[in-house]
Amino acid sequence: MATEILDARGPDRVPLVERPGGPTGRGPIRHGDDGGGPSAAFDPGQFGLWAFLGTVTMLFIGFTSAYIVRRTGADWRPLPLPALLWVNTGVLLLSSAALEVSRRRRRALDLRGLRVWLGATALLASLFVAGQFQAWRLLRALGFFLSSNPHSSFFYMLSGVHLLHLAGGLVWFSLVLFRLRGARYAAPGGGRVLSLFATYWHFLGLLWVYVLVLIFFF
Amino acid sequence: MEGEERMAHTEAHAAEAHAHDHAPTAFIWKYVFSKDHKVIGIQYYVTAMLMALIAGLLAMLIRVQLAWPEVNWGIIGKLLPMGFQGGDGQPYVMNPEFYAMLFTMHGTIMVFFVLSTAPVSGFGNLLIPLQVGARDMAFPFLNGLSFWTFFCGCVTILTSFFVGAGAAAGGWTSYPPLSALRGAVPGSQIGQTFWIIAMVFFISSFTMGGLNFVTTIINLRTKGLSLFRMPLTLWSMFLVAILGLLSFPALTGASLMLLLDRHFGTSFFLPTGLVLNNAPMVGANGQFIHQGGSPLLWQHLFWFLGHPEVYILMLPALGFTSDLLTTFCRKALFGYKAMVGAMLAISGLSFIVWGHHMFVSGMSPYLAMAFAVGTILIAVPSAVKVFNWLATLWRSRIQYKTPMLWAMGVVSLFISGGLSGVWLGQSAPDIQLHDTFFVVAHFHLIMAGAALFGVFGATAYWFPKMFGRMMNDTLGKWHFWFTFVTYYGTFFPMHYIGLAGHMRRIYDPYQYEFLKSLQPLNHFITISALILGASQVIFFVNFFWSAFKGEKATENPWNANGLEWTTASPPPHGNWPGAVPEVHRWPYEYSNPDAPKDFVMQHEPPLAVESGH
Numbered sequence: 147m148a149t150e151i152l153d154a155r156g157p158d159r160v161p162l163v164e165r166p167g168g169p170t171g172r173g174p175i176r177h178g179d180d181g182g183g184p185s186a187a188f189d190p191g192q193f194g195l196w197a198f199l200g201t202v203t204m205l206f207i208g209f210t211s212a213y214i215v216r217r218t219g220a221d222w223r224p225l226p227l228p229a230l231l232w233v234n235t236g237v238l239l240l241s242s243a244a245l246e247v248s249r250r251r252r253r254a255l256d257l258r259g260l261r262v263w264l265g266a267t268a269l270l271a272s273l274f275v276a277g278q279f280q281a282w283r284l285l286r287a288l289g290f291f292l293s294s295n296p297h298s299s300f301f302y303m304l305s306g307v308h309l310l311h312l313a314g315g316l317v318w319f320s321l322v323l324f325r326l327r328g329a330r331y332a333a334p335g336g337g338r339v340l341s342l343f344a345t346y347w348h349f350l351g352l353l354w355v356y357v358l359v360l361i362f363f364f
Numbered sequence: 365m366e367g368e369e370r371m372a373h374t375e376a377h378a379a380e381a382h383a384h385d386h387a388p389t390a391f392i393w394k395y396v397f398s399k400d401h402k403v404i405g406i407q408y409y410v411t412a413m414l415m416a417l418i419a420g421l422l423a424m425l426i427r428v429q430l431a432w433p434e435v436n437w438g439i440i441g442k443l444l445p446m447g448f449q450g451g452d453g454q455p456y457v458m459n460p461e462f463y464a465m466l467f468t469m470h471g472t473i474m475v476f477f478v479l480s481t482a483p484v485s486g487f488g489n490l491l492i493p494l495q496v497g498a499r500d501m502a503f504p505f506l507n508g509l510s511f512w513t514f515f516c517g518c519v520t521i522l523t524s525f526f527v528g529a530g531a532a533a534g535g536w537t538s539y540p541p542l543s544a545l546r547g548a549v550p551g552s553q554i555g556q557t558f559w560i561i562a563m564v565f566f567i568s569s570f571t572m573g574g575l576n577f578v579t580t581i582i583n584l585r586t587k588g589l590s591l592f593r594m595p596l597t598l599w600s601m602f603l604v605a606i607l608g609l610l611s612f613p614a615l616t617g618a619s620l621m622l623l624l625d626r627h628f629g630t631s632f633f634l635p636t637g638l639v640l641n642n643a644p645m646v647g648a649n650g651q652f653i654h655q656g657g658s659p660l661l662w663q664h665l666f667w668f669l670g671h672p673e674v675y676i677l678m679l680p681a682l683g684f685t686s687d688l689l690t691t692f693c694r695k696a697l698f699g700y701k702a703m704v705g706a707m708l709a710i711s712g713l714s715f716i717v718w719g720h721h722m723f724v725s726g727m728s729p730y731l732a733m734a735f736a737v738g739t740i741l742i743a744v745p746s747a748v749k750v751f752n753w754l755a756t757l758w759r760s761r762i763q764y765k766t767p768m769l770w771a772m773g774v775v776s777l778f779i780s781g782g783l784s785g786v787w788l789g790q791s792a793p794d795i796q797l798h799d800t801f802f803v804v805a806h807f808h809l810i811m812a813g814a815a816l817f818g819v820f821g822a823t824a825y826w827f828p829k830m831f832g833r834m835m836n837d838t839l840g841k842w843h844f845w846f847t848f849v850t851y852y853g854t855f856f857p858m859h860y861i862g863l864a865g866h867m868r869r870i871y872d873p874y875q876y877e878f879l880k881s882l883q884p885l886n887h888f889i890t891i892s893a894l895i896l897g898a899s900q901v902i903f904f905v906n907f908f909w910s911a912f913k914g915e916k917a918t919e920n921p922w923n924a925n926g927l928e929w930t931t932a933s934p935p936p937h938g939n940w941p942g943a944v945p946e947v948h949r950w951p952y953e954y955s956n957p958d959a960p961k962d963f964v965m966q967h968e969p970p971l972a973v974e975s976g977h
Contacts, residue, residue, distance in 0.1 A: 201609040204610050292629070
């Protein structure tokens with residue numbers, strides 16, 4: 147078993163062609179004849195994910211241009227920034243950090259550490275979600291509703307769309323946990339599963355910082 | 365314990381590999397919830413075909429109304445009580461609101477659910493893995509999910525006809541405030557909400573497809589297939605996917621804002637001081653409910669998608685055309701790199717010209733100038749494409765097979781539609797011609813027509829790879845000539861009535877004295893359109909008859925060069941029974957005098973003369 151684990155060491159760095167299942171590590175059918183083309187250059191999963199992040203970025207660029215146009219309106223009333231949002235931001239960034247620690251624990255093949263830090267990631271992520279709902283409640287109590295004025299409309303809409311993407315991320319996270327269950331965390335694909343998810347999760351952290359800056363400091 | 369776990373793991377892995385190596389056999393996994401790109405491509409294609417049938421019938425109703433607004437609709441009026449008044453001895457007359465719904469839904473269904481779907485999602489899925497030399501798309505599950513998401517979109521948009529007061533009626537562009545105020549027109553009620561939901565389904569589906577397209581083309585090309593050895597069909601699919609990924613999010617965002625405006629009282633697009641049916645829209649406190657929104661903001665966001673979107677429709681047709689022309693001219697494509705460059709230029713420019721749809725919105729003339737210059741620039745790569753096609757045709761021995769006729773039809777429509785684009789792209793003529801039938805003529809020729817003809821050509825050409833059979837060439841030619849003549853007969857005279865001032869979205873043009881003289885021409889257009897619609901029956905008959913009873917196709921019936929012609933017709937699950945072919949050259953090696961035959965396929969080993977270089 148020890149050698150087995152050593153073989154699986156550092157799978158993040160293993161060239162794609164050496165992975166089981168052909169150059170892509172997945173895909174429907176491989177007869178071992180697909181090596182050597184441009185396909186072996188990099189991971190299709192990572193590429194597809196970045197393409198998706200590109201399309202999400204364009205969505206927020208669209209919202210940003212709408213925001214810039216709309217804030218010139220005479221009915222624009224500034225929204226107060228609840229201090230809780232700072233806490234939420236910190237919590238989300240910490241969850242990203244915890245995810246990075248889990249990746250290191252996995253590479254060190256420390257199963258216990260991996261579980262602890264993945265648990266921490268999940269906990270911090272849930273805290274962020276709860277915190278966002280609480281921030282909405284605070285603002286509602288202050289009389290700022292979705293339709294009150296354009297600034298509050300944008301806040302609710304953008305934080306809501308961000309939260310929707312985050313909810314998708316949490317579904318994905320539960321699939322990741324399922325994939326890494328038991329001894330599978332040490333399998334060659336484990337590092338890939340985790341690094342794909344980490345890319346998305348860090349992106350969501352940065353996206354939230356962007357939304358915060360856009361809405362309250364722009 | 366560990367050993368057991370490992371054993372279980374290995375077994376699971378083996379089972380997985382086993383499942384991957386063999387095609388699914390149960391009907392539901394093989395043909396319904398399939399992950400095979402060829403099945404998904406055909407699913408997309410056939411669904412789009414049925415949607416085209418519905419949208420085409422809507423167009424027929426529009427045309428009859430425009431030619432004979434006073435006509436008694438008789439049995440049709442009886443069958444569609446939502447759209448007609450009359451009965452009990454009175455003649456059936458179309459409702460104006462129903463007319464608005466007809467052109468809205470015709471446009472929406474045709475643009476998104478037919479002409480974005482059949483060439484891109486249909487042929488893209490069918491052809492990309494075959495042409496890049498891959499076993500399947502990069503993410504087969506996502507691909508299947510994409511189709512069923514699209515299917516939900518189709519169901520939603522079709523259901524919208526039967527909910528509340530009927531489907532959306534604010535034009536395919538859904539400009540607010542018409543689309544944002546539920547009381548504005550009957551179609552602005554729940555029908556418009558369904559429109560928005562259908563768009564969200566469509567965009568999600570198109571995004572999943574686009575991710576698959578770019579990843580497959582970038583990552584799964586077979587050995588030797590460098591980017592500059594790709595057939596232009598692949599190039600067009602690659603660019604279309606990028607356009608979709610980068611432009612559709614603008615409509616996603618705008619649709620969400622429109623939904624919030626409609627149902628949650630926000631004012632993104634709704635300005636202060638709205639008066640609806642002579643009643644000011646004020647709340648209980650005497651203030652206007654909606655304050656300060658900008659209807660123009662929607663137009664900017666919509667057209668930021670909308671302009672790349674029309675190239676999403678058109679680019680695949682341009683790619684098909686290049687591939688078809690070379691095959692049936694038996695000649696190398698003239699200026700391959702210039703063709704790729706032209707497509708790149710058209711795609712790039714498509715992102716900075718959206719304002720030319722908004723010249724009459726009161727924009728600064730300087731801004732209009734900037735948009736006009738960008739638009740006119742598109743004429744340059746377009747002219748490069750036309751020149752290269754003509755140079756490819758020049759002095760070749762053309763084989764007039766059905767696919768070739770359609771490809772030449774695309775060239776023809778691209779020229780005639782493109783020329784009026786140069787008029788409309790400049791703000792001065794556009795301000796005169798905006799919202800007239802001149803615009804209708806322009807985009808039906810270049811965008812709708814080129815895309816449609818491209819799809820018909822591709823269908824006849826790649827039919828063997830869909831069903832393993834050939835389409836009937838005689839029926840195909842009849843279909844082509846009827847369609848070609850009546851297509852021009854329908855849309856060419858629209859230039860004239862547009863110049864004469866016939867507005868675009870009008871229920872009864874003859875309420876205006878100055879349009880009365882155009883009625884005979886509208887009769888001609890409508891008769892052409894009805895024949896055009898009826899001739900599509902030939903296509904449907906040919907399609908379904910050939911799919912089941914057509915002549916069996918060989919591996920490479922057209923003596924073409926692409927990788928898709930190196931495998932059986934239809935290709936088996938996994939596309940090649942043996943190894944995936946390697947590529948040694950571009951796909952346009954026709955009539956090389958040093959080669960033993962008049963075509964050298966992409967996978968054939970280098971010729972003596974080639975390796976000598």
